[in-house]
Amino acid sequence: GQIFRLEDYQPSNYLIPEVVLDFRLNAEETLVTARLQVERIARAPADAPLILDGDGLVLEALAVNGTEAEPADYDASPDQLTISRLPASRRFELTIVTRIAPSKNTTLMGLYVSSGVFCTQCEAEGFRRITYFLDRPDILSVYTVRMEADRKDAPLLLSNGNPLESGDLADGRHFAVWHDPFPKPSYLFALVAGDLGVVKDRFTTASGREVDLGIYVEHGKEKRAAYAMDALKRSMRWDEERFGREYDLDVFNIVAVSDFNMGAMENKGLNVFNDKYVLADEDTATDVDFANIEAIIAHEYFHNWTGNRITCRDWFQLCLKEGLTVFRDHEFSANERSRAVKRIAEVRGLRAHQFPEDQGPLAHPVRPRRYREINNFYTATVYEKGSEVVRMLRTILGEDAFRAGMDLYFERHDGQAVTIEDFVKAFEDASGRDLSQFSLWYHQAGTPNVALSSRYDGKEKTLTVDVEQSVPPTPSESRKRLMHIPLAFGLVGPDGTDLDYQSVEGASVENGVIHLRKRRHQMVFKGVKARPVLSINRGFSAPVTLSVESRADEQLFLARHDSDPFSRWQALNTLLTDALIAASKAVRGGKKPVFEDELISVTIDLAADETLEEAFRALILSVPGEADVAREIGRDIDPDAIHTARGALLMAIAQAGSQTFRALYERLLDNAPFSPDARSAGRRALRNTLIEFLVLDSSSPEAAYRQFEDADNMTERAGALTVLAQHFHDTDVGRAALAAFEKRYRDNPLVLDKWFQIQAMIPSAATVSLLRSLMEHPHFSLANPNRVRALVGTFSMANQTAFHSADGEGYRLVAETVAALDSHNPQVAARLATAFRSWRSLEKGRREHARKLLAEMSKRTDLSRDLADILERTLA
Ligand code: B3K
Ligand code: ZN
Numbered sequence: 001g002q003i004f005r006l007e008d009y010q011p012s013n014y015l016i017p018e019v020v021l022d023f024r025l026n027a028e029e030t031l032v033t034a035r036l037q038v039e040r041i042a043r044a045p046a047d048a049p050l051i052l053d054g055d056g057l058v059l060e061a062l063a064v065n066g067t068e069a070e071p072a073d074y075d076a077s078p079d080q081l082t083i084s085r086l087p088a089s090r091r092f093e094l095t096i097v098t099r100i101a102p103s104k105n106t107t108l109m110g111l112y113v114s115s116g117v118f119c120t121q122c123e124a125e126g127f128r129r130i131t132y133f134l135d136r137p138d139i140l141s142v143y144t145v146r147m148e149a150d151r152k153d154a155p156l157l158l159s160n161g162n163p164l165e166s167g168d169l170a171d172g173r174h175f176a177v178w179h180d181p182f183p184k185p186s187y188l189f190a191l192v193a194g195d196l197g198v199v200k201d202r203f204t205t206a207s208g209r210e211v212d213l214g215i216y217v218e219h220g221k222e223k224r225a226a227y228a229m230d231a232l233k234r235s236m237r238w239d240e241e242r243f244g245r246e247y248d249l250d251v252f253n254i255v256a257v258s259d260f261n262m263g264a265m266e267n268k269g270l271n272v273f274n275d276k277y278v279l280a281d282e283d284t285a286t287d288v289d290f291a292n293i294e295a296i297i298a299h300e301y302f303h304n305w306t307g308n309r310i311t312c313r314d315w316f317q318l319c320l321k322e323g324l325t326v327f328r329d330h331e332f333s334a335n336e337r338s339r340a341v342k343r344i345a346e347v348r349g350l351r352a353h354q355f356p357e358d359q360g361p362l363a364h365p366v367r368p369r370r371y372r373e374i375n376n377f378y379t380a381t382v383y384e385k386g387s388e389v390v391r392m393l394r395t396i397l398g399e400d401a402f403r404a405g406m407d408l409y410f411e412r413h414d415g416q417a418v419t420i421e422d423f424v425k426a427f428e429d430a431s432g433r434d435l436s437q438f439s440l441w442y443h444q445a446g447t448p449n450v451a452l453s454s455r456y457d458g459k460e461k462t463l464t465v466d467v468e469q470s471v472p473p474t475p476s477e478s479r480k481r482l483m484h485i486p487l488a489f490g491l492v493g494p495d496g497t498d499l500d501y502q503s504v505e506g507a508s509v510e511n512g513v514i515h516l517r518k519r520r521h522q523m524v525f526k527g528v529k530a531r532p533v534l535s536i537n538r539g540f541s542a543p544v545t546l547s548v549e550s551r552a553d554e555q556l557f558l559a560r561h562d563s564d565p566f567s568r569w570q571a572l573n574t575l576l577t578d579a580l581i582a583a584s585k586a587v588r589g590g591k592k593p594v595f596e597d598e599l600i601s602v603t604i605d606l607a608a609d610e611t612l613e614e615a616f617r618a619l620i621l622s623v624p625g626e627a628d629v630a631r632e633i634g635r636d637i638d639p640d641a642i643h644t645a646r647g648a649l650l651m652a653i654a655q656a657g658s659q660t661f662r663a664l665y666e667r668l669l670d671n672a673p674f675s676p677d678a679r680s681a682g683r684r685a686l687r688n689t690l691i692e693f694l695v696l697d698s699s700s701p702e703a704a705y706r707q708f709e710d711a712d713n714m715t716e717r718a719g720a721l722t723v724l725a726q727h728f729h730d731t732d733v734g735r736a737a738l739a740a741f742e743k744r745y746r747d748n749p750l751v752l753d754k755w756f757q758i759q760a761m762i763p764s765a766a767t768v769s770l771l772r773s774l775m776e777h778p779h780f781s782l783a784n785p786n787r788v789r790a791l792v793g794t795f796s797m798a799n800q801t802a803f804h805s806a807d808g809e810g811y812r813l814v815a816e817t818v819a820a821l822d823s824h825n826p827q828v829a830a831r832l833a834t835a836f837r838s839w840r841s842l843e844k845g846r847r848e849h850a851r852k853l854l855a856e857m858s859k860r861t862d863l864s865r866d867l868a869d870i871l872e873r874t875l876a
Contacts, residue, residue, distance in 0.1 A: 001865055006316040006369045012134055013044035017183070019141045021131070025149035025193050027103040027113050031060070034131040036094045036141075046088055052081040052096075052132035055110070055125070059132070060097035081132040098131050105129070106783065106824045114259035115218070117194030118154065119272055121265055124315055124374045127186035137312045138417040140183035147193055148175045154193040156216065160184070160268045162250045180268055182248065183415065185311050190267030192216070192255045199225045203236050205246045211236075216255040217278060224279040227676060228254070228293050235298040238332050243406060245305045254278065254297070258749060261785055261827050262378070263296050266303035273300070276750055276786055282674040282713040284751050287681035289714075294336065299329040305410065313417045315374045319366045319442065320420055322378075323386020330387060337678040340565035341615040347540045347566070350388065354380035354543070355447055356631055360837040361874050363445045363474040367420050372869040375827050381445070388543040389441045395486045395513060395541050396438065397431050405430040437484040437517060445474040448483055448542075450516065453549035456531045463491065463525040463532060467507070469516055469544075475876065485516040488541035488564075491525065491532035496561030502527025513541065533557050538564040552596070559602050565612075569619055572606065575599055576649070580629045583645035588638055593648045597656075604657040607686075608664060615682030621689040623649060626800040630841070637842045639804040643763060654696040661697070665690045674713050681715070688719030692726075701728040708737050717741075718754050725758045730766075752779055753790035760794040767802040768809045771795055775817075782821055785828045792817045796835035803835070804842060808849030811836070815853040818867065819860070826864030833857075833870045851875075 018037035023030060040048065059076040062069040065087060073085035086092065105112035110129025111120050120126070128135040145159040151174040157166065161180025168174050196216040203211045213232060215225040232254070239245040249269045256275035264273040277296040280289050306328060307321035334342040357363060357380050364377070366386045371377055394402040405427035412426060420442050428435050449472070454465040471480035489512065493499040506523035508515045514523070533554045537546060558571035576599065583593030606612065606620045626646055630637045654661070668687045670680065687707075694703045701724055708720035721737055728734035738759065745751035756777075759770060774780060774791060781787055796803050796814045803810040814835055821829035839850035857863075858871040 001372050001868060003370050003372055004315075004374075006314070006367075009314050009316075011041070012136070012139060013041055013048045014050050014134065015039045015041060016134055016139055016141045018144075020144045020146070021189075022146045023148065023191065025102075025118055025147055025154065027118070028101060030100050030102055030111065032098045032100060032131050034094075034096045034098075034133070036096070036133075038092055038094055040086075040090045042090070047086075050083045050086060050094075052083075053125070053128040053135040054079050054081055054098075054132045055128045057081075057129070057132060058099045060099050061095070062097070063095040065092050066095070076132075096132050100130060107827065108259055108261045108785070108825060109827070111191070112259075114257040116153070117192065117196065117255075117257060118149075119192045119194075119255065119257050120190045120267075121261065121272065122189050122267075123187040123265060125187075127189055130189075133186050135186050137185040137187060137314065140185055140311075140415070140417060142179075142181060142183050143189060144177065144179045145189075145191060146175060146177045147191060148173055149193050150174075154195060156192070156194055156196055156198075158190075158192040158216075158253055158255065158270055160188070160190055160270050162269075180249075182268060182309070184268050184308060185417065188266070188268045188308055188311075190265070190270045190272055192270065192272065195219070196255070197222045199229055201229050201233065203233055203247070203252075205236070206240045207246060209247065209250070211247055211249070212251045214251070214253045215278065216253065217275065218256075218258075221256075221275075221279055224281050224284065225256070227280045227290060228278045228297050231294040231297040232301060234294075234336065235301045235332060238298070238335065239302060239305070239328075242331070242335075243305070243328070243403075245302075245410070247304065248309070252301075254300075258786070259784055261825070264300045266300040266307055268304070268308050271300045274786065276753075279750060280676075282676070284714055284745075284748060286715040286718055286754075287676065287684055290676040290681070291333070291337070295329050295333050298332045299325055302328045302332070309415065310410065310413045311417045313419050315371070315377070316368055317419050318374075318377060319382045319386035319389075320418065320423055322383045323366060323388075324390050324423075326383050326387035327390040330391075338613055338615055338682070340569075341613065341619065341678075341682070343539055343566050344569050344616075344619050346384075347570075350380070350384050350540075350543060351631070352625070352627060354384045355545075356838050357381055357834075358385070358445060358447045358474070359472070359631075359634075361475060361840070361876055362834060362837050362870070365443050365445045365477075367442045369443075373830070373865045375866055376830055376869050385543055392441065392486050392542060393427060393435075393438070395488065396435075396484075396515070397427060397433065398511065401431040401433075402427070437482070440481055440483050444471065444480055444483070445477055446471045446480065448485060448544045449547060450485060450487070450537075450542075450544050451547040451549075452534070452536060454534050456528070458531065461526065461528050463501070463528045463534070465506075465521075465523040465525070465534065467514075467516060467521045467523065469519060475873070482517065482519055485542045485544060487514045487516065487536055488512055488538040489514055490535040490538060490563065490567075491528060492535050492558065492562055493530050493532055496563065498563060499528055499530060499532050501525040512538075535562050535564060535567045537567075537570075538562075539566045540570075552599075556598060556602055559606065565616060568606070569616070572603065572620060573624060576603070577624045577629060577632050580624060580642070580645050580649060581633055583648060584629065584633065584638070584641045587641040587644045587648075593645050595649055595652050600652055600656045603653055604660055607657070608660050613679075613682055614668070614686040615678065618682065618685035618689045621653075621686070621693070623653070627798075630800065631838075633841075635841050636844075637804075639800040639842075639846075640806070643801045650693070651696055654693040657693060658697045661690050661693050665694060665703075684713070684715045684719075688716065691720060692723045695723055695727060701731060701733040704728075705733050705737060714751070714754075718758065722758050722761070725762050729759075729762045729764065746779070749779075749784075749786070753786055756780070756787065756791040757794045760791050761799050763799065763801045765802070765805065767795070767799065768805060768813055771813060782817075782824060785825065788817070788821065788828060788832070793832060793835075796832065804846055806845060808846070808853070811846075811850050811853050815857055819857060822864050822867050823862065826866040829864065830866035830870045833867055833874070836874055839874070 020035040022033040074083045102111045109126035147157045157176035159178035164177040166176035197219040199215045201213040254271045256278035260274035306324045408430045409426035451468045490498040507521040555571045562568045586593045704720045704723045711717040724734045818833045
């Protein structure tokens with residue numbers, strides 16, 4: 001297949017300043033008329049052909065300046081329209097008529113139908129499935145969109161921008177016209193037509209613009225959109241206060257649809273959402289759902305400036321909008337909730353998703369240089385590591401210079417399609433600093449490692465710290481350059497407060513941050529009055545792995561006393577991970593795993609510490625997952641040994657914490673009416689972690705079943721059901737709970753997804769056959785991405801023992817699903833296939849099963865470009 005390379009970028013010979021689209025909407029057959037004002041750029045030759053992108057299109061008619069084109073003057077194929085003879089004048093008008101079939105569109109790209117509602121998804125290259133176009137993000141056009149449909153089926157007609165006019169037509173048809181005054185790339189085009197309910201509100205911007213807000217959902221679900229509306233208004237205010245960014249149209253609409261390839265889409269003025277990230281109330285959504293809704297509503301809204309007003313020159317620059325916008329939504333959530341808890345959750349996510357990507361065959365730089373299929377680059381690296389890079393920029397520059405850089409970026413590039421170089425330059429110019437070494441974070445793949453050791457000299461009162469950085473090789477990048485790594489730190493004194501020092505040499509240190517720029521630094525802190533414990537990479541200031549030479553008692557001390565809550569969690573997490581690695585080794589060697597008493601007691605003490613917030617204590621009790629331990633082991637992995645080791649650790653904590661946990665669980669019971677706020681959610685999170693220890697300690701499902709029955713909210717109900725399924729799935733109580741849940745929520749797809757998901761996580765040899773029978777369930781369908789992700793996605797990502805079952809049956813199940821999906825929805829198939837990305841780090845038997853299946857799959861001749869690309873890179 002064709003490979004696209006960054007260095008091949010060429011500006012287009014033609015621009016399309018204006019687009020008028022006309023849609024005759026009909027599910028089976030929709031006629032699209034596009035009237036394009038085209039402009040040849042001054043330096044292009046007059047006979048330069050105009051080559052428009054298409055994808056599976058049928059051309060009905062083509063006219064140039066209103067006159068039907070001669071067949072000899074153009075060539076139309078489903079994937080391209082080449083016009084070789086064009087008027088001599090630099091400006092002309094093209095009229096293109098295409099015919100498309102929305103109801104047959106199973107890829108969910110371009111125009112399709114979801115539960116009877118017409119909707120579109122154009123990022124990255126879906127617009128070319130609607131009409132022939134220069135479908136690339138540096139072509140910015142002003143759009144006017146006219147839609148015509150049956151009034152009965154589609155009383156609602158929405159597009160980007162502001163509504164212009166609407167009215168009735170003959171035969172029960174009607175129309176509406178929308179106009180978006182802001183030039184935008186085609187990937188931000190959207191339309192929605194259907195019969196939906198709405199929640200309306202208003203927002204007045206800082207400078208007094210009145211904005212009509214609408215969230216459109218299936219009839220009857222309006223009440224469940226209230227939280228999303230609240231999150232939207234808070235996002236709009238926050239962007240004004242924090243970044244000085246105001247909304248710019250008279251309306252802002254969000255539409256929730258049930259068939260969607262990802263989370264949501266930031267189309268200008270008309271965001272389209274996976275309904276999973278809109279709909280919530282206490283009976284149907286967990287606190288995690290509420291938090292995700294808040295974050296994604298904010299994310300898509302923030303794109304209005306970082307992505308829409310300033311967009312990407314080409315798709316290699318994807319992180320320009322995604323990394324930056326993730327950083328902005330992280331800051332928003334940190335502001336609305338607990339900053340420390342939010343940071344820990346982010347780091348856990350980064351390590352669970354981005355680190356394995358960066359350490360496996362799919363590794364790529366935050367700004368890639370080549371791709372075969374751009375949809376495969378909406379990755380944890382582009383999004384989450386991209387956000388970490390922006391966060392480091394802020395750490396290095398400080399809040400004020402960072403904000404000045406953002407202001408300059410907005411001022412300089414509003415209305416443009418730009419690059420990462422433009423972005424970084426704005427910060428260099430605003431701060432006067434040289435960011436060239438720092439920019440390597442965008443260009444170089446791989447997770448850097450920092451090795452550290454320190455020694456204190458009591459007589460001289462000096463602390464000497466030796467630091468060394470290294471970046472491991474990644475596919476097609478064997479030699480790495482030295483990075484600029486900002487490490488926030490503290491010297492924690494005997495009483496737990498940070499010690500001062502008089503001077504430091506060997507590396508530059510500013511505002512509590514060490515700046516590594518060389519391979520090795522030997523740093524000497526002078527005037528350190530007592531022996532400190534070094535607390536390093538506070539707040540996870542740099543996305544690196546650490547190899548710290550330190551004693552377990554020093555880590556325990558940090559877990560108990562560090563003034564940075566993130567570091568306390570990190571210190572404990574490091575100790576627990578090390579203990580689990582040792583225990584897995586023991587299990588594999590046929591020995592019984594043992595855990596240090598002190599490690600167990602610090603865990604329990606922190607969980608019980610009433611001076612700490614409940615959400616933080618819940619994270620303390622969420623001991624590292626099986627996949628976390630596997631990742632740290634890194635090679636020759638035996639998932640069964642890890643599972644046994646982790647089970648033993650949970651049991652050890654459960655037994656030692658028995659009394660404490662029982663009392664705490666009762667105390668946390670909240671009789672107040674439900675509220676989704678962070679404090680209440682934290683209390684529920686802690687109760688949900690405790691319930692697992694209670695049932696383990698008592699070897700009885702009873703406490704969990706009681707919580708399942710008594711819960712007045714989904715967080716506690718699903719939490720209890722998860723514990724029952726994990727530990728008591730083959731008991732009557734476990735089966736009864738699963739059956740009751742199914743019965744109660746059978747008609748609510750989003751909740752039924754949780755039922756599928758909870759079963760997909762059951763750690764048992766029988767889970768593969770359970771999954772096969774669930775795929776025959778009347779409510780299972782390969783056509784609905786949420787359902788596929790809930791069942792098969794969860795299985796492949798969150799069920800280490802069953803997915804990696806030693807007989808290879810877990811792999812087979814996923815491989816078969818991928819193959820079946822591919823002809824239907826290649827994007828979802830390719831995403832599911834990335835579950836195999838760490839296959840080389842498994843022990844020999846499993847590795848061989850995975851290799852065989854991957855090789856078998858990649859031999860098929862009918863693979864989509866999406867899947868072929870993932871398979872090829874995974875096997876390389
Ligand atoms: N920009 C979209 C993602 C589009 C994915 C296309 N395969 C959502 C977001 O990041 O906000
Ligand atoms: Zn985004």
